[in-house]
Structure formats: structure tokens, C-alpha cells
Amino acid sequence: MCYAKRVDFTFTYWLAELWRRELETGELGEKHSKYFISWPVLALMSFVTVIGFDDLIYNFKNQGMGVITSWVLMLFLYVIPYSLMVGQLGSIFSKEGGGLSSWIRGTNGEFLGYFTAWTYWAASIPYVVDTANSVVVGLGWALNGNNKFQETMSNSHFAFWTLLVFVFFVVIQSRFKHSLELLSSLGGIAMFGMTVLFVMMALGSLAVGGKIATQPFNLGAIIPKFDLKYLTTLGLLIYAVNGCELIAPFVTKMKHPQREFPKSMIMLVVMTAFLTIFGSFSLGIFFNAHHLPYDLKMNGSYYAFQALGRQYHVGNLFMYLFAWTEVIYLAALLAVLLDAMTRMLISDTGEKFMPRFLRRTNHAGLPINGYLLTCLLSGFILFLGVFLPNMNDIFNWLLNLNGIISPGVTCWIFYAFMRVRKNSAVYPAAYVFIKNDRLAWWIGLWALTVTAVATVFGIAPQDVPAFSKLWWHELLINLIAIGVLIGLGMLLPLITKREKRDGEAFSRSQWIGMTVIVLTTLIAMLYIGGSQFSGKGFLLTGVAAVSLSLLFRCTRKKTKKSRN
Template structure:
């Protein structure tokens, strides 16, 4: 009995585990450029009305499907069958393509700051060269992870922890800077009105990036069943997670407003804002560029490890979580070491295709912003599956018993799930509209076109693969 107790996870530990994976400093920077100081109100509304129910729904799904590891595709498969389960796995994988390309971009930017101590890389790299270097890094890490996978996961953990510490450090030091003789708030005309976002079309196009910043709670779903009293303790963990996230996003955004005028944010803030922030913090405390270099090293270590682990995990997940009925034989094929080589080739091909679309954008900063915003479309789109699966189990709650239940009343729980689904669908649709360019310009229409093309190609292939697999089965004389 004593031995069994040691395996339980306490709710504060689960909350801390979730916190490191849910929010990061870059997430605060991206959304600060989109909405300025008004993002503070957006964070509070989103976290209270969306993140808390989202996290608690994930907890019930993880409890219902605990024997299957709590994976997203297993939730949909368990409620609506194999075909939708396959398509969930495919869309989850497809959403990872822009994410890993964006991660590789961040590695290039990080090395630029580490080597130059400034944003000089932006002026020296053409869009084609930026895309090429990103692709080389991307392909290299497919081979690197094969030899150093265990150590890279450890480096990812260390880098993630260091990033968390630097983020907290930035917030406290930024507020501390106001106590210094030269301390002041850079954002002019600060008032309560400054904190209220302008609810126009641009605002609605940026909600997807907010959801992209805080999604990922499904990763902690398997741990629900490892708690001693999940019914009581899991909600405590999620509320603690929300409180910590509100603290970091609200005070982090305000800390950015201390050093940057929210009414006049640099155009390249999404790409370089984190480095600018630590440079200005270092200047304020007469520390030179030391803090910026500490952030650059942390960013590179974390992003490199994340890139390598993701490239392996996402490809293996696609191959292992779909099966022969829906995937062509060539994609299921593994070499003598058990590596899905053709799966890696497909991943690289689609990543190169995404990078190719970005080559025709005017500069490195525009490519970075476009890829980031593409994540703000596809990632929330995949999150829709979570609410869809939750609504299915509450529609048939007798069929899906759970140790932890979010809202006892099935109709109310279903309505909350529908609310989150509608918000996420609308954020996904509005996200397709380009954010960082002048509406109606040729660049606006080009970005709109490549947003749509990217979605059609990444998601559309998911419909084609089962057709190829079915043709192969018929050729081999195999009946369903």
C-alpha cells in the first residue's frame, strides 16, 4: 500500500508540470505586438472563460480513456470510430508541420543574435537563404535526434525550465526597474482605456494566436489517473495553473509595456521582441548584453531539443496511430532500426513546400510572422477535436464512465463544450485573414492565398492517403 502511494501525483506538482508546457515568454511577446496593452484584458477573459473549462474537459477525457494513454486521436476514435480517429491523428500531425518549421526559424534567429549580438542577420539574409538555412537545420535534426534522442529530451527539459526562470526573472526585474532613478513606463498615456482592446476585425484575426499560445493542456491528460483524488485535486491543479498563467501573461504584458511603447511597437517585434526585451532590461540595470545572451543560449538549446524530439515523435505518432487501413504501405515502412524513413521524407517534403510558399514574401521578418500566424490558424483548428470529443462523451455519459467529471449536469457540460468549440472554430476562420500587412494590398492577398493553399494541402492529403491505401488493398485482394 505504501509503495502505491509513492506513484500519486499531487495537484501542485501537476499544475507546475502543466505551466511549463502551456505558456512561454515568446507567447507573451507575439500577442503584445498584436494587441498592445489591450492584450491584458484579452488574457484575463480567455483564461477565465476558455482555458479553465478547456483544461477541465481534458481532465475528464483523460480519465475516460486512461487505458489508451489519453491521446487526442484515441478520444475521437473512442467516441466516433476509426475513420475520424485517423483523421484526428492526421490533422494533429499536419498542424505540427508549420510548428516545427517555425521552431527551426526560431533557431536561425537565435543563432543570429548569439553571433551578432543584434538583429543584423535580418539585413544580411535573403528570403531564399533564410528558407534554405531553415530547411538544412530541419533536415539535420532528423539525423541528429537518431543519435542523441535521450540527451535532447533532457536538454529540452533543462531549456524549458531555464526559459520559465528567465521569464519570471524578466517580470520581476522589469517592475523593479521602476524603482531605479531612471525607471519609467515607455507606454504613453497609460490609463484604463489603454487596457481595453479595440474589438475590430484585426482583433478577431488575432484570437487564434492567443489560443495557440495557451493550448497544450491535452498533454497532461494521462496524469489525471495518477492522482490520489482526481475528482477534488484535478480542478485545484487547473485553477492553480490558470492563476499562474494569468499572473505571467498579465504582468508579463505589463512588463513589456514598461520598456516598449504599446502604441508604437517595432515591426519585427514577433521575431526579435524577446531579444529586445532582455537587451533593454540589461541596459536598465547596467548589465550590458549579458541577459540577452543568456536568453539566446536558452532559446537555442530549448528550440533545438524541441525540434529534434518533435520531428521524431510526430512522424512516429502518425505512422503508429493510423494503421494500414488508412495509410499507404510506403509510409508505414520502417528500416532495420525501426525508423519510418518515408514518413520523415513526407515531413521534409511538406516542410519544404511551406518554406517555398514563404520565399516569395518580401523579407525575413514577414516570413517569420506569416509562419507564426499560420500556426494560429491550424493549431486552434486541431484543438476543436478536443471539444468535439468531450461533447460526444457528455451526450452519452452512461457509456463513458469517468473517475473525474467536469460539471455533473450533462446538458450544461455539453453547452460549455459547444461554447469552447464555437469560439475555437471562429478563431480558426478569422485567423485565415492576414494580420501583419495592410488589408487590400497585394501582399495581403498573397498571404491570404498561401494561407488557404497551406490548409488545403496539409489537411487535404489526409483525405488522399486512405484512398491510396484502399487502392493498395484492392490490388492485393484484401477486403475491408
């Protein structure tokens, strides 16, 4: 699960909320207004939101030692301009809290602002499913000390345990929310510390007699092969290094942002370059990059700490430390995210685009129907993966789905920046990235193009033989997942309009009809997925099409009556 780019999400979000309150209500008091964030502190804050250990593992599996060259190119041609653009956008829209949806709303209007908020939320759905999967995987390692738990588990059992994790944390998050936020923040910092520890100890192992497992280790080993497969892996690279938008609200809290913010970003790139380059090299010490384990993405972090323990003759000590740290952190983070992502979506979109039944809260003020929507879509994504051959394929597919949707959302950042620089007089900022508007606009277009290309090519399946039956199957469910997550965001404003016109979105009989259709569809798809005949993909598509047409007729019935 690619949690590393948000490794200290809650900690950064707390600070952002603190500064927002100071700007809007003066809640912190006037005596604090003279304090500023120094550029080294801002660099460290952004560092823990950008990169982590699993990012190294995933991209090492995709590109081997050649990923070292990719990291260098990505950092200097993409991360630097990306982070500096974020700095200017955060400076312009500081009073709105510096959020991505506020940037689009301020440059393109209310509806596109809502749709950006929706896509940002939709991108979190595969992320939380991946998080729940990783909790199950991590428990297997923490309890057994090996991967037998995953190898002996069927897909249906894997889905069951993942859904059980969802239900459990939806229940407890309302009771222990603040404790879980603290636990996930501390766990995130601990996880990042273990990443640095691994890199330092792996490099140190060479000084005590360790040998490099990647052979031959030469210049050709670190040059990637620039082909179609390489293009399909760009999405995970971008997913690994994005996240700078989380520190955007702090730009205006620097004493001299025009001079100090670039220093912060240069420091960020230097630290990230060290961790990614030497981290990838460290993995090459323990793994032969030319013959990597097939399940490296799912179990590679544990394999790596096992190898580190063997090198220093301490057995599985490092692996157990990593496994329990990851389980505790991910469990707390999952509960926090299930709450935070739902609240942020509903509060950010308001009454104009979000139906009333989704905004409805219970006696404790919890958006219970919003939680239900989150869980239903998460279950839908998990359900799509049940038909894959084994647990490792499910894990890899979910991870790669993150590498499609998340970079797609990042495109909004560059689009907002281009809009700002096209009419810079209307958007004054304390920090400006490149004073020449035309040059800045073209750099924004460059970043947007790279991200869009990575998003499109990321739709092509990875980790499976190209154009095989499994490849086509994963391509189909990629398109279905993207279509449902994004398409629902377009439907909700229409449902809201209908709700305002008719007094309610759907009648009781319509809700019952839609529930029956959805459950029947799931049962039919499970039966098809469990059968042995060929042509499953086409039949599944046919079932989905029939179900959609029935849903359409069910939802239109009331509209016709109301017009009569």
C-alpha cells in the same frame, strides 16, 4: 516561433509514457501503485506546457497593452472550462493513454480517430518550420548580438539555412535521441525560468528609477479595440493557452481526482494570469505599446532582454543568456519533434489508413519515408513563404499559420467532450466536469464555437495592410497550406486502399512522373515568384491547378489498366 506552449513537451510526454506503461504492463512494479500525483505538482506540470515568453511577445504585438484585458477574459471564460473538460476526457480514456486521437476514436470511430491524429500531426508542420526559422534567427543574435544577420539575409538564403537545419537534425536525431530529449527538457525549463526572471526584474526596475515606455498609460490603453482585426488575433491567443491535453493522462493518478483536479486547474489559471498580465505589463515598461517595432514578433524577445540589461547596466548579458539558451533548446527540441511526431502519427494510425510505403522502416527501425514526408511538407510550407517580401514577413506569416491550424485541431477536444456528455452513461469517469450533462454540453459548445471562430478569422492575414496586394497574397498561401496539409490526410486512406487492391500504391513510372511534375511545378513557381509582373497569385494558382490535374491523370493510369 510559438514554441512556448509546448515548452516542456518532451518532459511531459515522458511522464505520460511512464504512466501508460504502468497501466498496460505493470512495468513500474506494484510497489509504485500506492503513489499519487498531488494537485500542486499537476498544476506545475501543466503550467510549463501552457505559457511562455514568446507567447507574451506575439500577442503584445497584436493587441498592445489591450492584451491584458484579453488575457483576463481568455483565462476565465476559456482556459478554465477547457482544462476541466480535458481532465474528464483524460479520465475516461486513461487506458488509451489519454491522447486526443483516442478520445475521438472512442466517441466517433476509427476513421475520425485517424483523421484527428493526422490533423494533430499536420498542425505540427508549421510548428517545426517555425522552430527551424527560430534557430536561424537565434544564431544570428547569439553570434552577432544584434539583428543584422536577419536584415542582410535574402529570402532564398533564409530558406536555404532553414532547410539545412532540417537536414542536419533529421540525421543526428537517430544517433543522439535520448540526449536531445534530456537537453530539450532542461532547456525548456530554463526558458520558462528566464520568462519568470524577466517579469520579476522588469517590475523591479520601476523601484530603481525605471519609467513606463507606454504613454499615455491609462485605462484606455488596456482596453482592446473589438473589431475585425481583433478577431483575426484570437487564434494566437488560443494557441498560446492550449496544451492542457498533454497532462490529461495524469488525472487518474490523483488520489481524489473529483476534488483535487479542479484545485490544480485553479492554481494553473492563477499562475498563468500572473505571468500573462504582469508579463504584458512588463513589456509595456520597455516598449511603447502605441508604436511597436515592426519586427517585434521575430526579434522582440531579444529586444526585451537587451532593454532589461540596459536598465540594470549589464549590457547584453541577459540577451546573450537568452539567445544561447533558446538556440540550444530549440535545436534539441527540433530534432526530438521531427522524430516523435512522425513515429506518433504512423504508430497511431496503423495499417488501415496509412500506406505501407510510409510505414516502412530501415534496419535501425526508423520510419525513413515518414521522415521524408515530414521534410517534404515542411519544405513545401517554407517554399510558400519564399515569395513574401522579406524575412520578417516570412516569420510573421509562419507564426500566424500556427494560429490557424493549431486552434482548428483544438476543436476536436470540445467535439469529443460534447459527444461524451451527450451519452455520459456510456463513458464513466473518475473526474466529471459539471454533473449536469446539458449544462456541460452547452459549455462545450461555447468553447467549440469560440475556437472555430478564431480559426476561421485567423485565416485573414495579419501584420500587413488589409486588402492590399500582400494581404491577398498571404490569404492565398494560407488557403493553399491548409488545403494541402488537411487534404493529404483525406487522400492517404484512398492510397492505402489502392495499395491493398493492386499490391502497390504506384508503379515506378508513376513515381518518376509525379517527381518530374512536382519539380517542374516548383521551378515554374520560383520563376513566377521572382518575376516583376502583376497577377502572380492567379498565375501561381493556374500552375498549381495544371499540376494537380497532371498528377491526377498520372495516378489514375494504373487503375484503368487494372480494371481492363
